[in-house]
Amino acid sequence: MDKKFETNAIRTQLNRTENLEHSVPLYLTSSFVFEDAEDMRASFAEEKQRNVYSRYSNPNSSEFIEKVCQMEGAEAGFAFASGMAAVFSTFAALLNSGDHIVSSRSVFGSTHSLFTKFFPKWNIDHSYFKVNEVESIEKLIRQNTKVLYAETPTNPGVDVLDMEVLADIAKKHGLIFIVDNCFASPYLQKPLQFGADLVIHSGTKLMDGQGRVLAGITVGSHELIDKVYRFSRITGPALSPFNAWVLSKSLETLAVRVDRHCENALKLAEYLESHEKVNWVKYPFLKSHPQYEIAKKQMKAGGCVVAFEVKGGLEAGQKFFDAIKLLSLSANLGDTRSIVTHPASTTHSKLTVAERAETGITDGMVRVSVGLEHIDDIIGDVGQALG
Numbered sequence: 001m002d003k004k005f006e007t008n009a010i011r012t013q014l015n016r017t018e019n020l021e022h023s024v025p026l027y028l029t030s031s032f033v034f035e036d037a038e039d040m041r042a043s044f045a046e047e048k049q050r051n052v053y054s055r056y057s058n059p060n061s062s063e064f065i066e067k068v069c070q071m072e073g074a075e076a077g078f079a080f081a082s083g084m085a086a087v088f089s090t091f092a093a094l095l096n097s098g099d100h101i102v103s104s105r106s107v108f109g110s111t112h113s114l115f116t117k118f119f120p121k122w123n124i125d126h127s128y129f130k131v132n133e134v135e136s137i138e139k140l141i142r143q144n145t146k147v148l149y150a151e152t153p154t155n156p157g158v159d160v161l162d163m164e165v166l167a168d169i170a171k172k173h174g175l176i177f178i179v180d181n182c183f184a185s186p187y188l189q190k191p192l193q194f195g196a197d198l199v200i201h202s203g204t205k206l207m208d209g210q211g212r213v214l215a216g217i218t219v220g221s222h223e224l225i226d227k228v229y230r231f232s233r234i235t236g237p238a239l240s241p242f243n244a245w246v247l248s249k250s251l252e253t254l255a256v257r258v259d260r261h262c263e264n265a266l267k268l269a270e271y272l273e274s275h276e277k278v279n280w281v282k283y284p285f286l287k288s289h290p291q292y293e294i295a296k297k298q299m300k301a302g303g304c305v306v307a308f309e310v311k312g313g314l315e316a317g318q319k320f321f322d323a324i325k326l327l328s329l330s331a332n333l334g335d336t337r338s339i340v341t342h343p344a345s346t347t348h349s350k351l352t353v354a355e356r357a358e359t360g361i362t363d364g365m366v367r368v369s370v371g372l373e374h375i376d377d378i379i380g381d382v383g384q385a386l387g
């Protein structure tokens with residue numbers, strides 16, 4: 001019988017050792033031993049599926065990967081030391097010099113830097129489309145375009161892209177469609193069901209959910225993941241066994257945590273929407289969100305991030321940050337602790353003012369990652385800081 005999401009998240013685990021431990025042990029080992037010369041030869045020749053060296057695979061990473069594959073409905077995956085290691089290694093494994101990427105303009109700042117500052121060194125070019133102009137995508141596709149890339153919801157503007165529309169375009173032009181799903185988590189959204197070929201996560205966010213470890217993962221078909229694996233086992237961006245162990249435990253509580261994140265975030269968004277000192281609020285499950293219908297179609301709930309603009313621009317924004325008492329001024333998101341960020345001066349500061357404007361990041365914009373404190377206390381702090 002097929003088990004539910006929550007059950008698989010808890011009950012998927014490595015085979016027990018002779019100690020019959022209840023909770024999975026930590027395999028803090030860099031390498032594994034062989035029975036004899038023939039075992040060693042056959043293992044290196046990949047005639048046997050077994051652990052050889054933790055840069056290639058490790059039991060704790062395998063358990064984490066297995067859980068995420070079940071959650072996303074994927075055949076295979078590879079786990080990385082950070083979300084950016086996942087983003088970089090996935091592109092590097094799939095692309096050759098002379099290839100071209102078509103991507104949503106609203107991508108995480110470091111992903112944007114990868115496209116603009118580093119990929120040109122290897123003659124890999126990109127073109128951007130605006131989130132609300134998907135009809136322009138086909139005009140950007142060239143003979144050498146290989147990948148269509150998007151985040152949804154986007155960071156930090158929480159815009160939502162219609163993955164079915166993007167998947168149809170990718171299919172028509174023979175492109176690999178990759179979705180960064182870390183704002184939603186596999187509990188809220190499963191891009192492979194909407195036609196994506198690969199899904200990337202920063203496990204640092206909702207997956208860990210407690211602000212402890214950096215991690216990343218890419219999942220998809222055996223064929224594509226094999227390419228990612230071949231590149232990564234040589235170049236060494238693998239997740240540490242310790243962090244994999246932490247993450248696999250974290251996934252056991254993903255569903256309950258994300259449910260509460262979303263409940264709190266919606267309440268905060270509704271509160272901000274009626275606040276006189278707020279210009280606008282964006283949250284995927286607010287009816288006023290420009291892509292509310294798309295969000296409803298592809299997400300179970302709206303996620304943990306709310307974006308809004310304080311009236312009075314940069315100066316009012318700075319006053320708001322200085323008045324915050326309980327919430328953390330930090331750059332992470334998806335943590336138990338609520339976090340307020342000023343994208344223009346932090347995560348997206350490397351973008352020019354014009355580039356920020358194109359992705360909807362204004363000087364007075366605030367991004368709140370709504371945590372698991374009591375909602376009355378979260379609203380109380382935001383309210384006093386606005387007041």
Ligand SMILES: Cc1ncc(COP(=O)(O)O)c(C=O)c1O
Pocket residue numbers: 082083084085087108151155180182183201202203204205214215216
């Ligand atoms: C959408 C998105 N993708 C990727 C990353 C990179 O993840 P990491 O910080 O784990 O490298 C982030 C980090 O904030 C992110 O928000």
